[in-house]
Amino acid sequence: MSEMSQTALLLEDLRKSFGVIDIIRGVTLRISTGERHAIIGPNGAGKSTLFNLISGRLAPTGGRISLDGQRIDGLPPYQVSRRGLSRSFQITNVFPRLTVFENIRCAVLRELGYGLSIWRRIAGRADVVARCSALLDEIGLSSVAQAPADTLSYAELRALELGITIAGGARVILLDEPTAGMSRPETSRTLELIRGVSAGRTLVIVEHDMAVVFGLADRISVLVYGRIIATGTPAEIRANAEVQAAYLGATPDAGALPA
Amino acid sequence: MTTAVHSRIPGAIIGVTAGLREGAAWGLGALLLVALPMLFRSDSSLAILSISGIAVVFALSYNILLGQTGMLSFGHAVFYGLGGFGTIHAMNLIADARLPIPLPVMPLIGGCIGLLSGALLGALASKRGGIVFAMVTFGLGEMVSAAAPILNRFFGGEQGVTTDRTALPHMLGLGFGPQLQIYYLIAAWCLLSAGAIRFIAGTAFGQIARAARENPERIEFIGYGMRRVRFTAFCLASFFAGIAGALTAINFEIMTVANLGAQQSTMVVLATYIGGLDFFVGPIIGAVLVSVMQVSLSDVTGGWQLYLGLLFVLGVMYAPGGIAGLLLTSQPGERLRDRMAPRRLVLLAPLLAIAAGGVLAIEMAYQLGLRSQDGTVRRLAGIPIDCASPFPWLVAATLVVGGGAILRRAASRAHPGSTR
Numbered sequence: 001m002s003e004m005s006q007t008a009l010l011l012e013d014l015r016k017s018f019g020v021i022d023i024i025r026g027v028t029l030r031i032s033t034g035e036r037h038a039i040i041g042p043n044g045a046g047k048s049t050l051f052n053l054i055s056g057r058l059a060p061t062g063g064r065i066s067l068d069g070q071r072i073d074g075l076p077p078y079q080v081s082r083r084g085l086s087r088s089f090q091i092t093n094v095f096p097r098l099t100v101f102e103n104i105r106c107a108v109l110r111e112l113g114y115g116l117s118i119w120r121r122i123a124g125r126a127d128v129v130a131r132c133s134a135l136l137d138e139i140g141l142s143s144v145a146q147a148p149a150d151t152l153s154y155a156e157l158r159a160l161e162l163g164i165t166i167a168g169g170a171r172v173i174l175l176d177e178p179t180a181g182m183s184r185p186e187t188s189r190t191l192e193l194i195r196g197v198s199a200g201r202t203l204v205i206v207e208h209d210m211a212v213v214f215g216l217a218d219r220i221s222v223l224v225y226g227r228i229i230a231t232g233t234p235a236e237i238r239a240n241a242e243v244q245a246a247y248l249g250a251t252p253d254a255g256a257l258p259a
Numbered sequence: 260m261t262t263a264v265h266s267r268i269p270g271a272i273i274g275v276t277a278g279l280r281e282g283a284a285w286g287l288g289a290l291l292l293v294a295l296p297m298l299f300r301s302d303s304s305l306a307i308l309s310i311s312g313i314a315v316v317f318a319l320s321y322n323i324l325l326g327q328t329g330m331l332s333f334g335h336a337v338f339y340g341l342g343g344f345g346t347i348h349a350m351n352l353i354a355d356a357r358l359p360i361p362l363p364v365m366p367l368i369g370g371c372i373g374l375l376s377g378a379l380l381g382a383l384a385s386k387r388g389g390i391v392f393a394m395v396t397f398g399l400g401e402m403v404s405a406a407a408p409i410l411n412r413f414f415g416g417e418q419g420v421t422t423d424r425t426a427l428p429h430m431l432g433l434g435f436g437p438q439l440q441i442y443y444l445i446a447a448w449c450l451l452s453a454g455a456i457r458f459i460a461g462t463a464f465g466q467i468a469r470a471a472r473e474n475p476e477r478i479e480f481i482g483y484g485m486r487r488v489r490f491t492a493f494c495l496a497s498f499f500a501g502i503a504g505a506l507t508a509i510n511f512e513i514m515t516v517a518n519l520g521a522q523q524s525t526m527v528v529l530a531t532y533i534g535g536l537d538f539f540v541g542p543i544i545g546a547v548l549v550s551v552m553q554v555s556l557s558d559v560t561g562g563w564q565l566y567l568g569l570l571f572v573l574g575v576m577y578a579p580g581g582i583a584g585l586l587l588t589s590q591p592g593e594r595l596r597d598r599m600a601p602r603r604l605v606l607l608a609p610l611l612a613i614a615a616g617g618v619l620a621i622e623m624a625y626q627l628g629l630r631s632q633d634g635t636v637r638r639l640a641g642i643p644i645d646c647a648s649p650f651p652w653l654v655a656a657t658l659v660v661g662g663g664a665i666l667r668r669a670a671s672r673a674h675p676g677s678t679r
Contacts, residue, residue: 055480077479087480095473106470110482114463116491121461168481 005032007069008172008202009054009085014063014073016049016226023049025226026063031219033068033171036203038213041223047206048090050223051174054204055087056080067172082110086170090177090206092157094164096150100141103149103160104132107167131167138197139163155186162190162197172202179209191215214238222246285454292446296439303554305438311550312445313506314530316452318542320499321527323456326536327465328492329472331393334400335500335527337380338373340519341403342501344413345372346508347422354426361430366448366505373501374494381493385486388475392489400524407516419515422508435509445506452499457539459495468492529571535581544582562625569617606669609662616658619644623651 009031016024023046031037039047052058054065056077065073072080095103105122108131109115114122122128136142139159144152149160158178165173178194179187191212194203207213213220214234221231222243230240237243295308317339324330346369353360384395407414414420425436433440459465471478471488478485508514517523526549534545549567556563578585619639623646626637635647644651 076484078482078484081480081482089477093474093477093480095470095477097473098470102466102470106466106478107481109463109466116464116467116483116487118459118462118464118491118495120463121458122463122466123461164477164481 005034007031008033008035008067009204010064010066010069011054012064012066014050014053014065015061016046016053016058017061023226024053024060027223027226027228029221029228029231031172031202031204033202034200036198036205036216036218038205038207038217038220039223040207040210040213040220044225045223046226047223048176051087051176051204051206054080055085055174081168081170084169084171085174086165086168086172087174088161088165088176088178090180092161094149094157094160097148099146099148100152100160101132101136101145104135104163104167107164108132108135111167111169135163135167138166139193155182155190158182158190159193162193166197166201170201172204173198175203175205175207177206177208179207179212187212288453289450292450296442302438305442307551307554309438309442309445309510310554311547312442312449313503313510314546314550315543316449316506317500317503317527318530318534318546319453319456320496320503321531322536322539322542323459323468323492323496323499325528325531326538326541327460327472328468328489329475330388330489330492331528332384332396332496332524333393333521333528334396334398334403334524335496336519336521336523337400337403338377338497338500339504339507339523339527340514340516341376342369342373342504343508343514343518344420344504345369345501346505347420347512347514348413350422350424350427350508353428354423357428359428362424362427362435362509363430363444363447365427365509366502369505369508370498370502373504374498377494377497377500378490381490381497385489385493388485388489397521400519400521404516404520407519414516415514417515419513421513424509424512441510445510448502448506452502453543456499460539464488464491464495529567533571533574533581535583535585535587537580538583538587540587541581541583548582560622560625561629562621565621606666609665609669612658612662613666616655616662619651619655619658623655 007030009029011027011029014024014027015022027050039050041047049058053060053073056072056075056079059074063073064071067080067083067085070083072083072085075083095106098106105128108128109122112127112131114120114128133142136145139162141156141159141163144156149157152160162175162178165175175194179190182190187209194205194216205213205216207216217234219231219233220237221228222237222240223229224246229246230237230243232240292312296305299305299308317335320339321332321335324332324335346365349368350362350365352358380399384392384399387395408416424441425434427435429435435441435444467478467483467488468491471483471485475485478488504514504518507518530545530549531542532545533548534543535541552563552567556566560566574581580588622637622639623644626633626646627635630637636643636645638644
C-alpha cells in the first residue's frame with residue numbers, strides 16, 4: 001500500500017474506558033481504500049470494542065474516527081451506516097421470523113431510495129427484486145429465499161449475516177469473526193465468499209482463524225491490551241519479533257501460521 | 260429442519276396465489292359488510308355491527324404498534340378519545356357556523372386530530388422501546404385522563420360532550436339519522452382504513468417495522484434510526500385510532516372521559532391479543548368477538564368481563580398466536596386440523612366439562628355476590644338453580660375436578676413422558 005492511496009478509515013488516538021478500566025488505549029490506524037485489513041489479537045485485547053466504536057455502537061472516550069475524511073466518532077449506528085460503513089456481528093444478528101429474502105430486502109431499501117416510505121408498495125418492484133436476487137445469488141442463498149431466517153443452518157445464517165452487511169452498498173465493511181464456529185470446508189467456502197463480496201470495497205476483519213487472516217489480508221494489525229503493537233503485510237507480521245512474543249508465541253502450534 | 264423444508268417453496272408461486280387469495284378476501288369482506296345488515300335486521304344487531312366496525316378500525320390501528328412494530332402501548336385509547344372529542348367539537352362548530360362540510364368526512368378530521376396528538380406525545384413516547392415505551396404510554400394515558408377534569412370545556416366533565424349528527428349538511432340526500440346509514444358510513448370507513456393499513460404493511464415502512472419488531476438493534480446498522488421507526492408507527496397508529504374515535508363520536512353522538520381511559524386502552528390490547536397479532540385478520544376477529552361479548556354477553560351475565568379476562572389468559576397461555584394463529588398458522592402441529600386430530604378431539608369432552616363447571620361456579624358466585632338482592636335462585640339454560648344449596652356447587656366442582664383429571668390422563672397418554 002503506497003502512501004499515495006486514499007484513506008478510507010482513519011483512527012487517531014482512539015480511546016475507550018469503562019469506568020476506570022481502559023479497554024482501548026490510544027489506537028491509531030490508517031486503512032486505505034480497497035485494502036483488506038485484518039485485526040488480530042488475543043482474547044480481551046479489545047477487538048470487539050474497537051468494532052463497536054467504529055460502527056457507532058459505542059461512543060469513544062477520546063480520539064477521532066474518520067470515514068473518507070469525515071468525522072464519524074460519536075455518531076449513532078444508523079448515521080455511520082448511512083455514510084457508507086456497514087458491519088457484521090460475531091453472534092448472528094438477523095431478523096429471525098422474516099424470510100431470507102425479506103432480511104436482504106430490509107437492507108437494500110434505503111440504498112434504493114425507499115427509506116421509510118408509506119406511499120409505495122415494495123412487493124414486486126423490479127429494482128428491489130433485482131438487487132435482492134443478485135445478492136442472494138452472491139451469498140448462495142437463492143434456494144432458501146422464502147425460508148424464515150430462523151430455520152436456516154448455522155453456515156446459512158452466517159452467509160445471511162454477511163449478505164445483510166453488504167446489501168446496503170457500503171464502501172467499508174467490518175466483519176466480526178465471520179468464520180467463528182465453522183468447519184474447515186465451511187470456512188474455506190466463507191473465505192471465497194468474503195473475497196467475492198469485498199472486491200471493490202474496503203474490508204476490515206476481526207478473525208481468530210490464522211489461515212483466513214493470512215490468506216485474505218493485505219495488511220494485518222495486532223491489537224494487544226487496547227494498543228496496536230504492529231501493523232504490516234502478512235510477511236512483516238510473521239517476521240515481527242514483538243508479535244511473536246506477545247501474541248503468536250502464545251500459540252505453540254507453529255503450524256497455525258501458514259507459510 | 261422439517262419446518263425449513265416445509266416452507267422452501269419457490270417465491271413466484273407464493274406471490275401469485277397469495278395475490279389472488281388476498282383479492283378474493285377483500286372482495287368477500289366488502290360483500291359481507293354490505294350484506295350483514297340485511298341478514299341481521301334488528302336494532303340491537305345493527306348496534307352491535309356498528310360497534311364492531313369501529314372496534315375493528317381501533318384494533319387494526321393498535322396492531323400497527325403491537326403486531327407490526329412490536330411496541331406494546333397501554334395508552335392507545337388516548338388518541339381514539341382525542342379523535343372522538345375533537346370530532347364532536349368540530350361537528351358542533353360546523354353545525355353552528357353552517358359550514359358546508361358533510362358528516363362522512365368527519366372521520367378524516369378525527370384522524371388528523373389523532374395524528375396531531377400522536378405526533379406530539381409520540382415525540383416523547385417513541386424515544387425508547389420495550390418496557391420503557393410501555394410504561395411511558397401507560398403514564399401518558401393516565402396523564403391525559405387526569406387532565407380531563409381540568410380542561411372542562413373540551414372534555415365536558417362527568418357528563419361528557421354531545422353533538423347532533425343530523426345538524427350537519429346533508430350529502431346525497433342522506434341525513435344520517437337512521438342507524439342503518441350510520442352503519443354503512445362506519446362500514447365504508449372500516450374498509451377504507453383496513454385497506455390503507457394493509458397497504459402500509461406492504462411498503463418500505465411496513466417491512467422495516469416488521470424487521471424492527473424482530474431485531475430493533477440490527478435496524479440501526481442498516482441505516483434506520485429506531486426512534487424514527489417507532490415515531491412513524493406511533494403517528495400512523497394514532498391517525499387510525501383517531502378515525503375510530505370519530506366514528507364512535509358519530510355513532511353515539513357523545514364522548515366521555517371514559518372513552519380515552521385505561522379501560523378502553525386495555526380492551527384494545529385484549530382484543531388484539533385474543534384475535535392474534537401476527538396476522539392481519541387477527542385484530543379484526545378479536546375486535547368483533549370482544550364487541551359481541553361486550554354487547555350480547557353483558558345482557559346475559561354481569562360477569563362478562565370475567566369471561567373476557569379468562570379468554571385472554573387462556574389464549575395467551577395456550578394459543579399465543581390467537582384465534583387467527585389457530586386458523587391460519589402453517590406450522591405443523593399448531594394448525595387447527597392437527598390440533599383437531601381425532602385422538603385430540605377426545606379431549607374436547609373434558610374441556611367442555613371444565614368450562615361448564617367453571618361457568619356454573621362463576622354464575623352462582625355472581626348471584627350470591629353482586630345480585631344477592633334478587634335472591635339466591637338463578638336460571639341457567641332455563642334450569643332454576645338455588646345457589647345457596649350445596650348440591651349445584653358439588654356438581655360444579657365435580658365437573659371441573661373430574662374434567663381436569665381426565666384431561667391430565669388423556670394428555671399424558673398423548674405425550675408419553677411429558678407431565679404436562
